[in-house]
Amino acid sequence: MVKNAVEASDDEPVTIEVLSELNDIIFKVHNCQYISRDIQLQIFKRSFSTKEKGQGIGTYSMKLLGEKYLAGEVSFSTEKRLGTTFTFRLSNVKRNDIFADNGNK
Numbered sequence: 001m002v003k004n005a006v007e008a009s010d011d012e013p014v015t016i017e018v019l020s021e022l023n024d025i026i027f028k029v030h031n032c033q034y035i036s037r038d039i040q041l042q043i044f045k046r047s048f049s050t051k052e053k054g055q056g057i058g059t060y061s062m063k064l065l066g067e068k069y070l071a072g073e074v075s076f077s078t079e080k081r082l083g084t085t086f087t088f089r090l091s092n093v094k095r096n097d098i099f100a101d102n103g104n105k
Contacts (some may be wrong), residue, residue: 005029011064014030023093028086028096034083072091
Protein backbone atom coordinates (compact mmCIF):
# COMPACT_ATOMS: atom_id res chain seq x y z
CA MET A 1 0.00 0.00 0.00
CA VAL A 2 2.65 2.48 1.02
CA LYS A 3 5.04 1.70 -1.84
CA ASN A 4 2.30 2.13 -4.46
CA ALA A 5 1.11 5.39 -2.89
CA VAL A 6 4.63 6.82 -2.86
CA GLU A 7 5.36 5.73 -6.43
CA ALA A 8 2.10 7.32 -7.67
CA SER A 9 2.41 10.51 -5.62
CA ASP A 10 4.46 12.68 -8.00
CA ASP A 11 6.40 14.00 -4.98
CA GLU A 12 3.18 15.04 -3.24
CA PRO A 13 2.72 14.10 0.44
CA VAL A 14 1.65 10.57 1.37
CA THR A 15 -0.26 10.16 4.63
CA ILE A 16 -0.28 6.95 6.67
CA GLU A 17 -2.82 6.40 9.45
CA VAL A 18 -3.34 3.53 11.87
CA LEU A 19 -6.63 3.68 13.73
CA SER A 20 -8.41 1.57 16.31
CA GLU A 21 -12.20 1.22 16.37
CA LEU A 22 -13.59 -1.18 18.96
CA ASN A 23 -11.97 -4.49 17.98
CA ASP A 24 -10.86 -3.32 14.53
CA ILE A 25 -7.49 -2.02 13.43
CA ILE A 26 -7.54 0.16 10.33
CA PHE A 27 -4.55 1.04 8.15
CA LYS A 28 -5.01 3.91 5.68
CA VAL A 29 -2.63 5.24 3.07
CA HIS A 30 -3.54 8.43 1.19
CA ASN A 31 -1.98 10.35 -1.67
CA CYS A 32 -3.24 13.30 -3.71
CA GLN A 33 -3.59 11.41 -6.99
CA TYR A 34 -6.95 10.47 -8.53
CA ILE A 35 -7.44 7.01 -10.04
CA SER A 36 -9.41 7.14 -13.29
CA ARG A 37 -12.52 4.98 -13.69
CA ASP A 38 -10.93 2.57 -16.18
CA ILE A 39 -8.08 1.88 -13.76
CA GLN A 40 -10.44 1.62 -10.77
CA LEU A 41 -12.21 -1.29 -12.49
CA GLN A 42 -8.93 -3.23 -12.81
CA ILE A 43 -7.02 -2.10 -9.72
CA PHE A 44 -7.13 -5.46 -7.89
CA LYS A 45 -6.69 -7.70 -10.94
CA ARG A 46 -3.64 -9.93 -11.10
CA SER A 47 -1.02 -8.75 -13.62
CA PHE A 48 -2.64 -5.31 -14.04
CA SER A 49 -0.16 -2.46 -13.76
CA THR A 50 -0.03 1.20 -14.68
CA LYS A 51 3.76 1.08 -14.64
CA GLU A 52 5.73 0.40 -17.82
CA LYS A 53 7.76 -2.38 -16.18
CA GLY A 54 5.26 -3.28 -13.47
CA GLN A 55 4.35 -6.87 -12.68
CA GLY A 56 0.84 -6.12 -11.44
CA ILE A 57 1.12 -7.91 -8.13
CA GLY A 58 1.01 -5.00 -5.66
CA THR A 59 -2.69 -4.28 -5.18
CA TYR A 60 -3.61 -7.82 -6.20
CA SER A 61 -1.45 -9.38 -3.48
CA MET A 62 -2.58 -6.77 -0.94
CA LYS A 63 -6.21 -7.77 -1.51
CA LEU A 64 -5.46 -11.50 -1.63
CA LEU A 65 -3.34 -11.56 1.53
CA GLY A 66 -5.45 -9.03 3.40
CA GLU A 67 -8.78 -10.70 2.74
CA LYS A 68 -8.11 -14.38 2.15
CA TYR A 69 -5.31 -15.01 4.63
CA LEU A 70 -5.82 -12.30 7.26
CA ALA A 71 -9.65 -12.20 7.04
CA GLY A 72 -9.57 -8.43 6.66
CA GLU A 73 -11.09 -6.02 4.18
CA VAL A 74 -9.16 -4.07 1.54
CA SER A 75 -10.80 -1.15 -0.23
CA PHE A 76 -10.08 2.24 -1.73
CA SER A 77 -11.81 5.52 -2.41
CA THR A 78 -10.75 8.13 -4.92
CA GLU A 79 -12.01 11.61 -5.73
CA LYS A 80 -10.56 14.14 -8.16
CA ARG A 81 -10.17 16.91 -5.58
CA LEU A 82 -9.28 14.76 -2.57
CA GLY A 83 -7.02 12.06 -3.98
CA THR A 84 -6.97 8.35 -3.17
CA THR A 85 -7.07 6.41 0.08
CA PHE A 86 -6.44 2.67 0.34
CA THR A 87 -7.79 1.07 3.50
CA PHE A 88 -7.02 -2.27 5.14
CA ARG A 89 -9.30 -3.19 8.03
CA LEU A 90 -8.64 -6.11 10.37
CA SER A 91 -11.78 -6.97 12.32
CA ASN A 92 -12.26 -8.70 15.64
CA VAL A 93 -8.68 -8.15 16.76
CA LYS A 94 -8.31 -8.69 20.47
CA ARG A 95 -5.74 -6.63 22.32
CA ASN A 96 -4.22 -9.82 23.75
CA ASP A 97 -3.63 -11.09 20.20
CA ILE A 98 -1.42 -8.08 19.50
CA PHE A 99 0.32 -7.71 22.83
CA ALA A 100 0.60 -11.37 23.75
CA ASP A 101 3.02 -12.15 26.55
CA ASN A 102 5.33 -14.75 25.09
CA GLY A 103 7.44 -15.02 28.21
CA ASN A 104 10.17 -12.64 27.03
CA LYS A 105 10.95 -9.74 29.32
